Amino acid sequence: MILRRSLILMGLTGLLPIVVLGSAYGAVTLREQRAALDRQAALASRSTARLVGREIAATMDAVKMISRSPSLDAGIDRARFTMLGLRLMDDHRNWTALSIADSAGNRILDLPEPIGGSLGKVVDPVSLARAVRTREAQIGHVVRGPGGGVAFAVRAPVLQRGAVPYVVSAVIPVQAMQHLLFAEEIPADWRLRLFDKRGAVIAQSGAATGDAVQSVVTAVPEAGWHVEVAVPRGSFAAVTRQTRFVLIGGGVVALALFAALGFALMLELRRFRQRQAATLQAQRLEALGRLTGGVAHDLNNLLTPILGGLDLLRSRIGEDSKALRYIDSATSSAERARSLVARLLAYAKRQALTPEAIDVPAMLADLQELLQRSVGPTIRCTIHTTPDQPAVRADRNQLELAVLNLVINARDAIQTGGRISGTIRVDVRQPRHEDVRGLPRGEYLALAVHDDGCGMDAATLRRAMEPFFTTKAGDRGTGLGLSMVHGFAEQSAGRLVLESAPGQGTSATLILPTTEAPAPARDAAGDRPTRTAEILLVDDDPAVREAAAEVLRAHGHLVAEAESLSQGMAALHGAPGTALVITDYMMPGGTGGEFITRARDAGLPQPFLLLTGYTDTAEDLPGDVPQLRKPFRERELLDAVDALLV
Incomplete structure (x- = not known):
């Protein structure tokens, strides 16, 4: 219950700053989005106006160049002008006609053919009169021509001795301006339009909706036209919806995160309790293992003289079947105890293993x-x-x-x-x-x-x-x-x-x-010869030492005994003819590993056999020293001795 209340309080405490920050973020985001829409609309309007202006300026330059043609200096050289005009129209594919009219508005020559099928008056006399009056190039109004097409004219006066006898006009359909608007990428629901001086629509792109909240207008000074970008109300509503969605989504995500955090915290607490329980169990098992290993070690020391004594009795009892039956029964029980101790040591991971390559x-x-x-x-x-x-x-x-x-x-x-x-x-x-x-x-x-x-x-x-x-x-x-x-x-x-x-x-x-080492060949125990020798036996347990010594003496070996490291070193120095040293690992004055190291450092050449109950702490034992695990049988001890005396 306390944990649940803490999680709820943590969630509320975490949500309060999220709500405040989310609201501030929403307001700032909404303002920034509206400003971004305004900037985008203004940029689209200016960019389109520049494109249109460059196109008009280029057309006016071309028409001016035609008006200055030598073919118009002394009257109209129709052949030369026609050749020049047709070449220019090839370069300006958006021109539908190139026309020459006099100052009164009468068309004298239309290329490539008369507009509407015959020559006549210009359709837009106002722009022509203005070109004559100002002696400057002019952009005409959008009008419907004799052929039915909607177009505008770009006019340039022909100046001769201060007079304007002719006006050259390039007729351009409004559709030719449409591609300039499509060059500007705008959202699908926006509208981009191009107007002439009188407000007539020359070209348009985007949705034709009247639900505009904001319009950005940019003039085209080269023609007196203007470009309008209309932003519909839906764009600002979409920004508001997006902001609202972000706020709501952020709140939901925050709640989900807090829920996930709470769930993860509960899982982690549960796992912590499980790990704690597992650690306690491991500690209990480790303590049991230590206790088991210690008990097993002591049992091995107790079983060693028992098994050794039983083996000696068997060899000396003769043919007394009843006594042999008792010895067999005792040996069987001792072997069962030996097996049980081996299992205890295996559980405690304290058994002395002799690893080898096994097929x-x-x-x-x-x-x-x-x-x-x-x-x-x-x-x-x-x-x-x-x-x-x-x-x-x-x-x-x-x-x-x-x-x-x-x-x-x-x-x-x-x-x-x-x-x-x-x-x-x-x-x-x-x-x-x-x-x-x-x-x-x-x-x-x-x-x-x-x-x-x-x-x-x-x-x-x-x-x-x-x-x-x-x-x-x-x-x-x-x-x-x-x-x-x-x-x-x-x-x-x-x-x-x-x-x-x-x-x-x-x-x-x-x-x-x-x-990768090959599996060793297994030798039969009876294949090795048995020889007698002087042997030093070092063990602090009198029962183990006596049982092992009796087994060795019974088979002809001369055995000297010692119960500590110092006595063992003294016995080795006093008996240079010793052929083998058998030593326990744990003894007064040091370990079997220290004993072997001191003997080798002193230059003593005798091989060593280590007797052990378990050797989990035998870090100081040289790797080439063979081991015989307690409790051992008579034959096992003799085989180990024979292997070292060969």
């Missing part, structure tokens, strides 16, 4: 039998790949586990609601553009798992990757499968994309970066 189609071919066994005989699991797919850069073990998790989730979605059969399809393809939007620039590969199961609604889809969220009944799920895959994808510089709808199945797509 995904080859990996899926190796997994196909396991995947089919995992979903059962009633569900068909198929793999579709295309040739020449690039390798991806990821941790192979975690990628295999992620694919297995996605397939098992697909199996559970199919079996929901009592179904026992269905189809799961694993596709390897190029990702869509929207799949990689927001990821770092580079090439990616998509590994998609599709099922035709029950699907998820929008609310379930939004929470599907949250840790411990599950829709499975009873103890069928921990809620860590998708969150583990999501964490693995994010930690591998990719992402997990989920698409689902109720009744339409689910598609879970892993987007992973590709690499």
Whole structure:
């Protein structure tokens, strides 16, 4: 309610100056538009008057030139005058006749032929008499000639010894002046007219309306004519309408803008609240991730001696089947705990990954039998790949586990609601553009798992990757499968994309970066020789150190133990025959990375193997140091040692 009142008050406050400014703008605009119309009318009138004046002046000059022709000096040399006159008429296409009359108004010669069919009196004797009297060229009135045409004459007296025996006249029809008016562009509803001295209309353009509000008149001094531009009332009314439209339109636009602003503000506030909620949720998840990572790290340290001890017991128990059964049961439980910790670390993005180039189609071919066994005989699991797919850069073990998790989730979605059969399809393809939007620039590969199961609604889809969220009944799920895959994808510089709808199945797509490096050949563990050596083991956890040392001693290695960085350095300097150093990352006095750096700076040549629960803070660890994740089995530790002793 408070927000609504604030928006209304803001709108009213914003509209008040708009109304005031709009009114002022309307008044100023109306005045400016009227002044602009006046200027346009005056400009059109003056421009047309200049055109008409230049045309009349040019005609008068031509007629004067004829009146001074030598063919008129001693009487009228008809042949010469006719030749001259016809040539001039060719140059002045708007002349209909060229005539010579005496001072009494009798036509003596008409070119190209007698006007009206025969010679006679001039039609406009007034202008002729004025030319005789003033001895200057004159513009005649607009009159109807003997042939029926409406025209005017341009007359020039022939002067001989102070007398005017003849008057030369060029007859011009009024239509010849029409093009001068059309040369001036005026609005369609304006009117442009040309008048002679007596007010007769010579030419006209534009609308012939009598509803003129304002007329602008400009004289044509060369002929004594004048030009009139009439602006109709509608032009000023149109200006008023335009101004009114601008004001009303501006008000409407202002209201619309304020409405849009208010709506945008409400949306932004809603988004702010959503972002705030999302930030709080992210902070809660981050805190949970930190807690999960810390707990998982401690659990790894606890599980390491358990698994190591169980492996030692198995090798020493002999043929006691009951004891072996107990050991197998304990080992199975420890392995389940190990898997759960791995999922927690994957969710927390704190698992230690060993990325390598992976040929995904080859990996899926190796997994196909396991995947089919995992979903059962009633569900068909198929793999579709295309040739020449690039390798991806990821941790192979975690990628295999992620694919297995996605397939098992697909199996559970199919079996929901009592179904026992269905189809799961694993596709390897190029990702869509929207799949990689927001990821770092580079090439990616998509590994998609599709099922035709029950699907998820929008609310379930939004929470599907949250840790411990599950829709499975009873103890069928921990809620860590998708969150583990999501964490693995994010930690591998990719992402997990989920698409689902109720009744339409689910598609879970892993987007992973590709690499141009070739996929490494996988060696069998039994192919490497086993040799004994002097080994330094540095770990601050006595249980982990003791379990690892016992495993190594049981296989013939000589093991020296240390619990801190300083003890490890001292042991290395005191035992130059040490062939291998196994060190934890977190220890008193420094980190495993610092330990390795100091040893190498001191010129010590021994290789290092890092034991780690998680290494998200191992920025100081050299890139060439192999890692063994806790908890590890006896065979895993021995394989890692053998690889470094070869």
